[in-house]
Amino acid sequence: MKQRTDRILVVGFVATLFLVGITFFLLPVQRFSELENRYLQSAPQLTWDNLLSHTYAEEAESFVTDHFPFRAKWVWVKSAMEQMRLQQENNGIYKGKDGYLFEKFEAPDHNKFQQYTAAVKRFADKNAEAKTTFLLAPTSVGFYNERLPWLAPVYSQAEVNQTIAEDVGDSLTFINGFNVLAPHAAEDIYYRTDHHWTTYGAYLAYVTYAKSMGWLPLSQSEFEIETVSDSFLGSYHTRSQFIGVAPDSIQVYKPVHDVSTKMHIVDTGETLTSMYDPSYLEKKDKYSYFLGGVHALMKITSQLDPKVVKQEKLLVIKDSYAHSVIPFLAQHVPEIHVIDIRYYNGSISDYMAQNDIKDVLMLFNTATFVDNASILKLN
Amino acid sequence: MVFSSLLFLFLFLPAVLALYYVSPWRIKNLILFLSSLVFYAWGEPVYIVIMLLSTITDYGFGLLLSRPKLTKVQRKWIVVSSMVINLGLLSYFKYADFLIQNVNELLGTHIPLTDLPLPIGISFYTFQSMSYIIDVYRGTAKAQRNWIDFGTFVALFPQLVAGPIVQYNTIAEQLRARSVDIPMFAEGVRRFIIGLAKKVLLANNIGLLWHTISSSNLDSMPALTAWIGIIAFAFQIYFDFSGYSDMAIGLGLMLGFRFNENFNKPYISQSITDFWRRWHISLSSWFRDYVYIPLGGNRRGLGIQVRNILIVWLLTGIWHGASWNFLLWGLYFGVILIFEKWWGLKLLSRLPRWTRHLYAIVLILIGWVLFAFEELPLVLSYLQAMLGFNAQPLWDTTTLYFTYTNAILLVVLTLASVPLKLFKRMDDRTIPSLIWYGVLFFLSVAYLVDATFNPFLYFRF
Numbered sequence: 070m071k072q073r074t075d076r077i078l079v080v081g082f083v084a085t086l087f088l089v090g091i092t093f094f095l096l097p098v099q100r101f102s103e104l105e106n107r108y109l110q111s112a113p114q115l116t117w118d119n120l121l122s123h124t125y126a127e128e129a130e131s132f133v134t135d136h137f138p139f140r141a142k143w144v145w146v147k148s149a150m151e152q153m154r155l156q157q158e159n160n161g162i163y164k165g166k167d168g169y170l171f172e173k174f175e176a177p178d179h180n181k182f183q184q185y186t187a188a189v190k191r192f193a194d195k196n197a198e199a200k201t202t203f204l205l206a207p208t209s210v211g212f213y214n215e216r217l218p219w220l221a222p223v224y225s226q227a228e229v230n231q232t233i234a235e236d237v238g239d240s241l242t243f244i245n246g247f248n249v250l251a252p253h254a255a256e257d258i259y260y261r262t263d264h265h266w267t268t269y270g271a272y273l274a275y276v277t278y279a280k281s282m283g284w285l286p287l288s289q290s291e292f293e294i295e296t297v298s299d300s301f302l303g304s305y306h307t308r309s310q311f312i313g314v315a316p317d318s319i320q321v322y323k324p325v326h327d328v329s330t331k332m333h334i335v336d337t338g339e340t341l342t343s344m345y346d347p348s349y350l351e352k353k354d355k356y357s358y359f360l361g362g363v364h365a366l367m368k369i370t371s372q373l374d375p376k377v378v379k380q381e382k383l384l385v386i387k388d389s390y391a392h393s394v395i396p397f398l399a400q401h402v403p404e405i406h407v408i409d410i411r412y413y414n415g416s417i418s419d420y421m422a423q424n425d426i427k428d429v430l431m432l433f434n435t436a437t438f439v440d441n442a443s444i445l446k447l448n
Numbered sequence: 449m450v451f452s453s454l455l456f457l458f459l460f461l462p463a464v465l466a467l468y469y470v471s472p473w474r475i476k477n478l479i480l481f482l483s484s485l486v487f488y489a490w491g492e493p494v495y496i497v498i499m500l501l502s503t504i505t506d507y508g509f510g511l512l513l514s515r516p517k518l519t520k521v522q523r524k525w526i527v528v529s530s531m532v533i534n535l536g537l538l539s540y541f542k543y544a545d546f547l548i549q550n551v552n553e554l555l556g557t558h559i560p561l562t563d564l565p566l567p568i569g570i571s572f573y574t575f576q577s578m579s580y581i582i583d584v585y586r587g588t589a590k591a592q593r594n595w596i597d598f599g600t601f602v603a604l605f606p607q608l609v610a611g612p613i614v615q616y617n618t619i620a621e622q623l624r625a626r627s628v629d630i631p632m633f634a635e636g637v638r639r640f641i642i643g644l645a646k647k648v649l650l651a652n653n654i655g656l657l658w659h660t661i662s663s664s665n666l667d668s669m670p671a672l673t674a675w676i677g678i679i680a681f682a683f684q685i686y687f688d689f690s691g692y693s694d695m696a697i698g699l700g701l702m703l704g705f706r707f708n709e710n711f712n713k714p715y716i717s718q719s720i721t722d723f724w725r726r727w728h729i730s731l732s733s734w735f736r737d738y739v740y741i742p743l744g745g746n747r748r749g750l751g752i753q754v755r756n757i758l759i760v761w762l763l764t765g766i767w768h769g770a771s772w773n774f775l776l777w778g779l780y781f782g783v784i785l786i787f788e789k790w791w792g793l794k795l796l797s798r799l800p801r802w803t804r805h806l807y808a809i810v811l812i813l814i815g816w817v818l819f820a821f822e823e824l825p826l827v828l829s830y831l832q833a834m835l836g837f838n839a840q841p842l843w844d845t846t847t848l849y850f851t852y853t854n855a856i857l858l859v860v861l862t863l864a865s866v867p868l869k870l871f872k873r874m875d876d877r878t879i880p881s882l883i884w885y886g887v888l889f890f891l892s893v894a895y896l897v898d899a900t901f902n903p904f905l906y907f908r909f
Contacts, residue, residue, distance in 0.1 A: 072630065074634075074879065074882055075630050076634075077882060078634045078637055079630055083462070083465065085889075086461055086462040087462045087466075089458045121493050123493055126449075126491065126493070130453060130454075133455040134454050134455075135900075137454055137897055137900075143894045143898065144898045146891070147898035150894070150895075154856040154857055156853050156857075175664075176665070219852075220846070220848050220849040221849055222846040222849055
């Protein structure tokens, strides 16, 4: 009996090592992982340079881990175990109440984000002839303290927003996202499984911005609200792989009086006739449905009735929170320039001068803003 | 390469086992030597030269020592040359920058740093290599004539990068002849899985708690959070290190070697003397056999013994890293050990068992604070937080959050740190135990895969 269990253990162990190893070689090499939304490591090249510089070893390790058989299932097992041992977070994501997942928000580096704030202020001062508006939206963790796991620590985004508001002072128009969203806290303004706001949240931000610009915002009844996906498991879910999380749905607000819009992506030279890319609804990264994801520079032109147009041009400097807001803005401004400051490396002041831009909207969420050194490229 | 990687587990290890077991006996050591070189070169493609250099010189010195008709003085010179080369290499790569920095600060000079990365495992293999030369010099081992066997001894991949430090005389016989049967291999598998689970399931997870606590603001840290933090670190370092030793011992068994134990439930110690008999045994016995006893140990009077203890513990401290905090850490234990030798142990023996235990644990934990932070101001801030000198409340809601989200893990860690009757009674060779090892291995792989799970979320952009 004892001999037999030893034999089973030895055979089982060695066979497992071999079988997994062989399966690894038999499974096809995948280029892209939908789940992780990135290109996987390709097979390493065996050259002297690669060997001596340690590149070969590193790439081989990544190659093996990226192509490990049944990778997603293993990740699921770990997540299940973590939940069973009462851990309320996995890979930096809290499992909150009411089906909400949240990204941890820790005390930001005050020195750094005050530098970023100073950069915004300097930019507004330098371009004093333009009207700059800065809309800073909280992320869901800043907004729903009561939905966090019991006693989970979180740093107050409201405090951060307040500090930033005080620092930018009168140089520009500051819209604090907390004030915009607070009256609607009970509604679905954030995705439960993703780090973005919902189209409704974006709509609320648009209304506030429109009013501050003196435009007449469209009411909800002037849109046909359509659900384009009800199987959206967003980035928080991707990272945490928590079990038993219900997917979100994605709404699109289609204006009843449709206007024709062209979206020119300068990075690729493409011109599209829609601000939505339905192909993303079939993929993991469904939020890229809005504007087709991230681009360094875009120009969106709409055929608006010249009589209602109060403003010809607008520059939006943004993170991805703006992607679901911009379609609303296109109902008011015939020419919108959109810069993603992480990928755009030119001088923004020069760009404004060349294109004769007099209005700027900076739209970021608090979590991005405090942790994004590329904002220093403003000046 | 590390044992707790998927590439090692599912490609390297099966390949080595296959090669090793299909080869005839006379080339088995060669197979081990070559695969150990691959294992090492994987992490250090360039510095492998240093390891080979140290191996070849000591092989040569060993042969020299074995020549008959050498005078005593000649033999001494051979040993001294070997020590100079080994310690020279170790010092150059490990301690040169530390020395230069301190000289620069002290004298205001501007000697440039070497900025060399530390070759993996150099502290371990130079110590093994030195043990060989000293053993041959003392006549407790015969010089190894076969260079493959000697290379295998130094480079043997199970213990190459993180110990246990194998003394030559304990393994010389096994290099020449050894055998594996099913029970021995099975014992190795069990030992390896236990080690892997300790590292991947226990150490890594409690390490996250330590990371969170140690990187938060120390000035506003409640005392209990600081204590939970250092307890987390104590568990992390023990399960990480002893897990690695278990894996090494397990791999050794699968290949027919029996290495000495490196840990023996250190956290049940009832004094610091006891602790150092249970913690990193292969290192403390190395220093005992090759430094403390040759210096005269305790046989040459009180003064000499105090000196010897201090020397050994300063060396033990600096062995762990080239930084003042490690030196201080060694000194700290040296002083406690001296105290225990003369009054402490007698005093302790009159106290109830739980006070002895508490005494040892508190001193060990304070030691870990010295060990964990390389910058001394941080050590002081952390100790202040632990003692409540930073004028913070005893605990806050975050303390509670850390506690309840890690409660189960902390219970498991505690149970795994003490000898349990349940496990003693559990026969390793029954069906339930088979399932137990299977589950541990399965979960370890899941956690390993997850650690490399790296979704690209064009976060916020």
